Amino acid sequence: MPELPEVEVLRRSLEPLCCGRRIDRAEVLEPRLREPVAPDFAQVLTGRSTEALERRAKYLLLHLSDRMTLMVHLGMSGRLLWTAQGEETRKHDHWYLKLDDGSQLTYRDIRRFGLARLVPTPGLARDDKLRHLGIEPLSAEFDGAWLRGRADGRRRRMKEFLMDQTVVVGVGNIYASEALHCAGVHPRRKVSRTAPATWDRVAEAVRVTLERAIDAGGSTLNDFRNGLGDRGYFQVEHAVYDRSGEPCRRCGASIRRAVQGGRSTFYCPGCQH
DNA sequence: AACAAGACCTGCATGC
DNA sequence: TGCATGCAGGTCTTGT
Numbered sequence: 346m347p348e349l350p351e352v353e354v355l356r357r358s359l360e361p362l363c364c365g366r367r368i369d370r371a372e373v374l375e376p377r378l379r380e381p382v383a384p385d386f387a388q389v390l391t392g393r394s395t396e397a398l399e400r401r402a403k404y405l406l407l408h409l410s411d412r413m414t415l416m417v418h419l420g421m422s423g424r425l426l427w428t429a430q431g432e433e434t435r436k437h438d439h440w441y442l443k444l445d446d447g448s449q450l451t452y453r454d455i456r457r458f459g460l461a462r463l464v465p466t467p468g469l470a471r472d473d474k475l476r477h478l479g480i481e482p483l484s485a486e487f488d489g490a491w492l493r494g495r496a497d498g499r500r501r502r503m504k505e506f507l508m509d510q511t512v513v514v515g516v517g518n519i520y521a522s523e524a525l526h527c528a529g530v531h532p533r534r535k536v537s538r539t540a541p542a543t544w545d546r547v548a549e550a551v552r553v554t555l556e557r558a559i560d561a562g563g564s565t566l567n568d569f570r571n572g573l574g575d576r577g578y579f580q581v582e583h584a585v586y587d588r589s590g591e592p593c594r595r596c597g598a599s600i601r602r603a604v605q606g607g608r609s610t611f612y613c614p615g616c617q618h
Numbered sequence: 619a620a621c622a623a624g625a626c627c628t629g630c631a632t633g634c
Numbered sequence: 635t636g637c638a639t640g641c642a643g644g645t646c647t648t649g650t
Binding site for chain 1: 620621622623624626627628629630
């Protein structure tokens with residue numbers, strides 16, 4: 346579910362609600378996430394205050410007092426939900442924080458592919474999850490020349506290349522398909538010897554696609570919600586994702602589904618080359 | 619070294 | 635109604 350736009354939408358919705366508060370209480374209900382939630386999770390969090398909520402790639406970084414950061418990844422089905430008052434916990438609620446205004450931040454994740462890890466803030470950039478991450482696609486340094494430099498001499502295909510988090514972060518299965526359609530580039534195209542002008546189109550398409558998705562509140566296929574439980578609406582603007590058999594809005598050809606790297610890829614055979 | 623395939627987990631849609 | 639199969643937004647490890 347959550348690629349860069351969804352995580353950014355979540356960050357923006359939560360930031361004003363849960364920063365600048367004291368954590369009165371924390372509780373872990375189910376520690377078995379992708380990696381076990383640390384035994385001292387609740388104890389470390391309790392009493393600290395929340396200072397800022399940052400996003401790096403698909404990770405949320407809740408910076409706390411006393412140089413501690415809570416790093417959260419939503420996996421495929423994770424949600425962070427803010428409620429003005431404490432709520433009964435439900436099935437698949439794995440941990441929650443109670444803040445000093447009576448509000449509550451709950452982590453819910455049906456598939457438990459998510460992650461919640463406490464990391465000392467000074468060493469954050471060297472954390473093994475963050476250390477190898479590539480460039481932020483919405484940063485000023487991200488452009489066609491940068492992508493081309495990373496692709497140099499490789500035989501990889503375009504879609505796998507864009508989804509490689511050590512190259513550029515935040516692009517997952519939906520937005521790789523969408524951005525490549527926007528750029529008119531076939532997902533199976535090899536990255537080697539791709540013309541500079543094509544790289545410029547790809548980089549611009551990634552940027553524009555992600556920004557539009559953020560503006561639309563992200564894509565809600567099944568379960569994505571922002572911090573307030575609201576759906577996103579970018580899925581209705583999808584050009585190719587989950588539209589196999591439907592006509593391309595640009596050229597009218599029938600959208601195709603293929604399997605690439607074990608994942609569904611959607612593309613238009615008429616206008617992607 | 620690069621790449622595909624499998625693993626992790628639950629729920630849902632589909633077909634018999 | 636039940637049961638079996640395949641599929642889902644992401645990493646991470648294993649095997650070729």
